[in-house]
Amino acid sequence: xxxxxxxxxxxxxxxxxxxxxxxxxxxxxxxxxxxxxxxxxxxxxxxxxxxxxxxxxxxxxxxxxxxxxxxxxxxxxxxxxxxxxxxxxxxxxxxxxxxxxxxxxxx
Amino acid sequence: xxxxxxxxxxxxxxxxxxxxxxxxxxxxxxxxxxxxxxxxxxxxxxxxxxxxxxxxxxxxxxxxxxxxxxxxxxxxxxxxxxxxxxxxxxxxxxxxxxxxxxxxxxxxxxxxxxxxxxxx
Numbered sequence: 425x426x427x428x429x430x431x432x433x434x435x436x437x438x439x440x441x442x443x444x445x446x447x448x449x450x451x452x453x454x455x456x457x458x459x460x461x462x463x464x465x466x467x468x469x470x471x472x473x474x475x476x477x478x479x480x481x482x483x484x485x486x487x488x489x490x491x492x493x494x495x496x497x498x499x500x501x502x503x504x505x506x507x508x509x510x511x512x513x514x515x516x517x518x519x520x521x522x523x524x525x526x527x528x529x530x531x
Numbered sequence: 532x533x534x535x536x537x538x539x540x541x542x543x544x545x546x547x548x549x550x551x552x553x554x555x556x557x558x559x560x561x562x563x564x565x566x567x568x569x570x571x572x573x574x575x576x577x578x579x580x581x582x583x584x585x586x587x588x589x590x591x592x593x594x595x596x597x598x599x600x601x602x603x604x605x606x607x608x609x610x611x612x613x614x615x616x617x618x619x620x621x622x623x624x625x626x627x628x629x630x631x632x633x634x635x636x637x638x639x640x641x642x643x644x645x646x647x648x649x650x651x
Contacts, residue, residue: 425593458637460576467626467641468576473634511575515636518590520566520578 426450426514430523436531443499445526447512452492456516459488459497462525463508471510472497502528533557533640535627540645547617547649553610553627553642560608564630566638567601567612569623569647579625580612581635595621617649 427450437443447457455475460468470479472488475495485500499506507530512523539551551567567579580601581590589601600613610627624646628638 456636460638462576467628467644468638469641470631470637470639473631473637473639479639513576513636515634518578518581518636519592520581520636522576522578525575 425519426453426517426521428512428514428521428523430510430512430526432526433524434527434529436529437502438531439502439504441502441531443502443506443528445497445510445512445528447490447495447497447523449493449495449514449516453514453516455491456514457488457490457495458513458515459486460511460513461506461508462511468511499528533629535629535640535642537625537627537642537645540625540647542648542650543617544651545618545649548613548615549617549647551612551614551625551627551645551647555608555610555627555629558629560603561605563632564635565603565610566628566630567599567610567625568628568638568641569621569625570644571620571623574623576626577623581630582610614647617647619649621647622649623647 429448457475459472462468476488509527534556536554598616602611624644626644629640631637631639
């Protein structure tokens with residue numbers, strides 16, 4: 425299986441900060457990467473697919489980049505609603521695998 | 532409005548069986564590929580199983596292969612997961628998740644989840 429490694433595991437930031445989360449794949453996944461946001465007690469929500477395509481209804485402050493094995497999720501100006509845990513997921517080859525998550529906390 | 536509603540979770544003893552259901556509405560169920568994804572307490576999501584819109588192919592995670600069976604019923608717009616030989620490590624919230632149309636693996640809608648607890 426392809427392993428997905430996210431960094432950092434926890435990130436403390438303030439409203440208005442620019443935030444970047446990194447995801448690394450154990451082998452090339454081309455651009456077959458998604459990013460999800462999850463809040464406590466809720467299901468994950470799709471933010472980005474194909475590494476850089478913004479899902480409908482997701483604010484434009486979220487953006488994704490990368491290809492191959494290195495990917496980033498950027499929040500250009502952190503908003504109060506953005507404090508949550510973020511997961512990357514590869515879907516290049518089954519079985520699809522998720523990263524371990526990055527929790528964005530209030531500083 | 533797209534809705535996915537899971538049911539069937541509960542407490543089961545190790546070695547027992549359980550059948551999860553997911554009722555889909557608000558979209559043409561027969562056109563979409565579907566998945567089960569689980570999340571153990573305090574852990575990240577783990578993909579469990581996939582079924583194509585036609586019912587084939589079907590894929591399973593190695594951790595459940597031979598013990599879980601995914602199926603779908605187009606007439607009732609429902610997805611199922613038959614789970615047997617359950618283990619403590621199967622304890623998790625189980626979500627059904629829809630693949631984005633034409634993009635196998637990217638899950639654009641998720642249900643609210645149903646909790647499965649395997650314990651004696």
